[in-house]
Amino acid sequence: MSVGPGPNPIDAPGTEEEEWRAWDGLRELPALDMTAWRDVVVIAAHPDDEVLGAGGLMALLADQGVRLRLVAVTDGEASHPHLPGQEVAARRIAESAAALKHIGEVETIRLGLPDSGVREEELRGLLPELVDGFDVCLAPWAKDVHRDHEAAGRAASACGLEVWQFPIWTWHWARPADPRLPWDRAVRVPLPPAVADRKQAAIDCFTSQFEEPEPILPPGILAHFARPQEVLFRDARA
Numbered sequence: 001m002s003v004g005p006g007p008n009p010i011d012a013p014g015t016e017e018e019e020w021r022a023w024d025g026l027r028e029l030p031a032l033d034m035t036a037w038r039d040v041v042v043i044a045a046h047p048d049d050e051v052l053g054a055g056g057l058m059a060l061l062a063d064q065g066v067r068l069r070l071v072a073v074t075d076g077e078a079s080h081p082h083l084p085g086q087e088v089a090a091r092r093i094a095e096s097a098a099a100l101k102h103i104g105e106v107e108t109i110r111l112g113l114p115d116s117g118v119r120e121e122e123l124r125g126l127l128p129e130l131v132d133g134f135d136v137c138l139a140p141w142a143k144d145v146h147r148d149h150e151a152a153g154r155a156a157s158a159c160g161l162e163v164w165q166f167p168i169w170t171w172h173w174a175r176p177a178d179p180r181l182p183w184d185r186a187v188r189v190p191l192p193p194a195v196a197d198r199k200q201a202a203i204d205c206f207t208s209q210f211e212e213p214e215p216i217l218p219p220g221i222l223a224h225f226a227r228p229q230e231v232l233f234r235d236a237r238a
């Protein structure tokens with residue numbers, strides 16, 4: 001996920017997954033109806049966003065015969081600043097490829113934009129060609145607080161497709177019933193046990209993000225993505 005520099009809510013202690021699971025509001029969201037979806041583009045700011053935020057939904061869509069294209073915006077080279085960026089990128093690209101094998105058939109297009117430096121305008125300019133022929137776009141939530149996620153979400157909003165956005169860091173910094181989140185535009189995607197297992201197997205591929213002493217995805221954060229449902233926000237422009 002690559003945390004940017006400077007103090008922000010991502011660095012502060014966050015909400016425990018138990019609190020989210022204890023809140024009826026998540027279970028009471030309407031279920032997403034994706035039965036009419038045929039061609040879906042998934043935008044990931046970093047190699048792992050797609051699986052953390054929408055890996056279960058992608059598996060369900062793959063099983064439904066939907067054509068899936070992943071637009072990988074960065075290669076995640078900034079997650080380990082003490083290591084050579086190229087080395088980190090190569091590892092993370094391989095992790096993403098291994099993870100997607102658990103999800104299903106996904107075409108991946110890598111843009112190689114700078115990790116922690118994604119510019120909305122540049123991505124917005126690239127997207128029309130990349131989403132041509134697709135009907136739905138999934139992207140990180142434009143208010144996820146991580147700047148690359150937000151740039152990707154805002155660029156997706158302008159791509160002209162039906163857009164749904166998935167929160168990632170939000171589960172850490174937000175709280176149940178949090179008024180900063182657009183619950184009136186939220187849907188849930190329940191994950192059957194076999195699909196949840198595939199998502200977990202995919203998450204387990206991102207080993208670079210779990211390494212001690214300072215894992216980027218410590219167990220407390222990972223617990224949010226082991227939840228047997230995903231949540232997406234319908235884009236405000238849709």
Ligand SMILES: [Zn+2]
Pocket residue numbers: 001002045046048049146149168
């Ligand atoms: Zn990320």
